[in-house]
Amino acid sequence: MPDLHWYPGHMTKAVRQMKEDIKLIDIVIELVDARIPISSRNPDIDSLAAGKSRVIILNKADMADDRETENWVKHFTDEGMIAVKLNSRSGNGMKQVKDAIAKAAEAKMARDRARGILNRPVRAIVGGIPNVGKSTFINSFAGRAVTKTGNKPGVTKGKQWIKLNKQVELLDTPGILWPKFEDRKTAEHLAFIGSIKDEVIEKMELVLNLITELEENYCGLVASYYGFDNCEKTENKIDFAVKTLEEVAKKRALLKKGGETDTDKASKLILDDFKNGRLGKITLENVGE
Known part of the structure; x- marks a missing residue:
């Protein structure tokens, strides 16, 4: 396989935009494909999300080996993230996801209360490479009644915040891949699940x-x-x-x-x-x- 440099121009713009968006965010929610939890992670998200509360969702868990998924949940938990498994198409695991997001929001809400700020929604962002099920997740989480809350003060015009519930507002991001795949296996695994086009390999x-x-x-x-x-x-x-x-x-x-x-x-x-x-x-x- 040739050295794969695969980075469409809109991806560069998306990463640049995410660097700006992350400043407004309290929680970073990252979706990965439970069948390939490492290959389907974007290493850029770790650096972009430094210092933020982290939730990692092993999506498409219905297609993955249950025992291995449990091992990955423990692995990511040991790394300091809140990790849960999910089938976003059926909604199986969504309660656990909501509990995980609530747990991730606790510290921010406590700081707000200490400063006398009440009822301010926690702001979250959902990151993930293409084809890990972000849109399905957002629609399922919001009960398919997604409400766009419009522009916020201090936020660039045109950003759409989605009200997930009384406590959480979500800023969606496009799927982001990274400029160069580190090894052949990663690229193959991404092609297996359809995150990169067949013609790349x-x-x-x-x-x-x-x-x-x-x-x-x-x-x-x-x-x-x-x-x-x-x-x-x-x-x-x-x-x-x-x-x-x-x-x-x-x-x-x-x-x-x-x-x-x-x-x-x-x-x-x-x-x-x-x-x-x-x-x-x-x-x-x-x-x-």
């Missing part, structure tokens, strides 16, 4: 590496899901992944004229099934790796 290479990772972490899962006997193991992991891909194409009758397996269609199928959680509850990153 060649699709065949991507799906072969996904099959390899799935086999290492959940042996036999791909064969079981698509309904064929597991391929004969080979020392070469890529050879094994190629055979697996061909078996998926055969099983799903993805064939070209003349009966040749259509591995392009099979690649798209597997990537789509993983991205949408159809292959089962899978986590590709473990604490301590």
